[in-house]
Amino acid sequence: MHLLAALQDQGLGHIERLPVSLRMLLETMLRHCDGIRVLPEHVRALCGWTPTGARTQELPFVPARILLQDLNGVPLIADLAAMRDTAQANGWPASLIEPQVPVDLVVDHSVQVDHQGNKQALALNMSTEFERNAERFMFLKWGERAFRGVNVVAPGIGICHQVNLERLATGVSCTNGIYHPDSVVCPDSHTTMINGLGILGWGVGGIEAEAGMLGQPIFLLTPNVVGVELCGELRPGVTSTDAVLAITERLRKEKVVGDFVEFIGKGAAGLSVPTRATIANMAPEYGAFIGFFPPDEKTLSYYADTGRATEHVQAYLMQQGLLGIPSAEQIDYTRVVRIDLSAVVPSVAGPRRPQDRIELSRLPEGFAAFLQELNPLPAGNRPKGWVESASSSRILPDGAPELHHGDLLLAAITSCTNTSNLTVMVAAGLLARNATSLGLNVPKHVKTSMAPGSRVVTALLEKAKLLASLEKLGFAVVAYGCTTCIGNSGPLPASIETFVADNDIVACSVLSGNRNFEGRIHASIRANYLASPPLVVAFALAGRMDIDLTTQPVAHSPTGKPVYLRELWPSDEEIDRVIRSMVSPEMFLDAYTLTAEKVGPWADIKAPEGDIYQWPESHYIVRPPFFDDFDTEPPKRAPLAGARALGIFGHSLTTDHISPAGSIPSASAAGTYLQSLGITQHDFNGYGARRGNHEVMIRGTFAHARIKNLVVPRRADGSFQEGGYTVLQPTRSVTSIFDAAMAYHESGTPAFVFGGQEYGTGSARDWAAKGTKLLHVAAVIVSSFERIHRLNLVLMGVMPLEFAEGHSAESLGLTGNETFDLLGLESLSPRQAALLNIRYEDGRTASAPLVLRLDTPIEVSYYLHGGITPYVLRQMFSRQQR
16 A cells, blocks of 8 residues: 555645545555656655646556447557557567556447337347447457457446446455555546546546556646535435536536536535436536545445445545545635535436536427527528427328427437436336326337446336336337437437428437437437436427426326326435335346346357457458558658648537547448448448448548538528538539548648637547548647547647637638648647748738647657557567667
């Protein structure tokens, strides 16, 4: 054990006044202080942390383990396999490339909701999943055998973050006889869910996780730490989902982006661990680096309740002074934000962002405002399908739907965010039981599904005799994986999609997830709302979202009697009674001792043997090109002059817009490519499943159906031409971003991407940066970056720059017809000044000051080497030569 108190005894700082999250980080740095990866000055710098000090020091973090899900795991294993090829080609042993920390890879992102509404849906969806992903699963089985320390959790077990919370996390680990706090990183933003269990962890870029697997520290700037003091307690009928939506809204307004957030006070101590995990899960939505709850007695109880040992955890935390949620007065925080839990009211969030909370009673007003935003036209000049007020949808005699704005097409109980909280899942089951007892049904136009994050949920609902009621309303289990929340919602009936498209219907979805960005849930649905599981069931019964469930009836009974939400909502006492009487440690142990044979044909998959992958012909797993023409010396830098704008984008462009995600349209560059290989649209699968094939992925980068590239001229009616298009200069021909990028590359013309505020917000999608790199984008120049995406660009060797205050693509009047030069970057240093010279088509010139967003010396090194993996390889080869 590395005692933190010893640092204070040596006069290195007031360690007991440091935020608990920083003490956890300090222990990790102290334990790995080897004079190479972690230096003594790093430890001293964190010991001397002050609440408002300068944030220029970079801190190295070596996590205890790496968590992956299959969408990012497949390309990372592929990269490691390609690195072994490169090592062998340079005369070094393949075994040089080996994970240096334990890696858990949970296969949870490959299943889609093709079947729903009946008890057979789970088996049918899993069968389709294995059929579609046979090549990927075979590759993962090879990887598990080829690389030491890689553990693959088979499909059908659960969602990675919920599996992490309920099973993988240890609280305190023992490595080489030394006890230390558990810690984890994962290339998925919602890794912060584990902060609810008092474990340090966050989302990183996929390439950063790869470097972590190879033993490289993950660097972060010394953070501000905001103490969020929770007081009071949630009122009866208010769920953990309501709490997290209120906290997300408040902390967004408090501008905690990039900060450590540490929850403290009696209100935090009073929350259950699943509720803490729900709040921590949403840290990316309020913009924080982490949303940390210090471990306490409830943490220890959760380990015991889920069948894990607690004695060593308690002993270690007590000896290190890390047990217990502090008050604001005990710790030195950068600032303290106070939130009263008793003021939280039932809410949803939407229709496009998680932080846009709407009180339940104001939902009709909020939806009307959204319609007006989409269609700001005077009465008498409405587009097709416009209705002033939505009414109950009808099914016409020929079976074709008649839908209205506000009608609900998807209702999904999904995502680790809420399905890990058994309280809200039982509430959903009890509400369904109450509804079915009154003869209520979900309208036929609503596609319902339930995809729990682990099998514990189903075991509880079944034991409590609540699963049957959910199934009767169409909420049968469709998968144990990440589905609707990431766009794996599956198809809607063709007649519905046609009607929506032909009549410009603004249809809705409601889900118990964490993301609702435009176009993410389903391409046909414009308005997407986040809500608690019981509210998902309630809205499904209503069949629409433009309704005030606090005053209007949810539905009518078969006798015509109005039924209100207050009649269906279970009491907190009833929910608690079910959980206390039904939940046991054995329930968790049984859920995670399932053999692969019980959850699908995983054991039957035949995988190749050997340390080197032979790269058979495949349309799913293709050798990545990042190490082609690898040289042991860094590449020479070319001047960035005469560049063209590949894209100019507005504010809040998300990684969902940039990264290939969801289904592959047949007319897209990726769809055209697959068809050229003889693959029919039926067999396209989604982008996620093809993340191991860079040829598909680069064609899908910046190709989102709703992306608006301001380079492309508007249509005659003033509307945007949405999709992955740009204008190729100097011919001014409209073409795909992929084709234009290849043309610029072949002609030796540097390509730039411009953006507004919060560029790259959303999930930590590594392909948003990988695709940018493979499109040969030399620089991304924006008003501000989201934290993870900026770092991902650096890790791929793409230069990130920000406009200095007072300048932007908009203020400069950029249209895409200009040429650009970047000046002042002959030698690089962190956050140095640069200059963008602009030549307009009419002969005018202008310049704009920029800031280079290579924030630390190590980031400069990564960029100069062309990315972090070439840097790591060169470091390994250098050590091997010595």
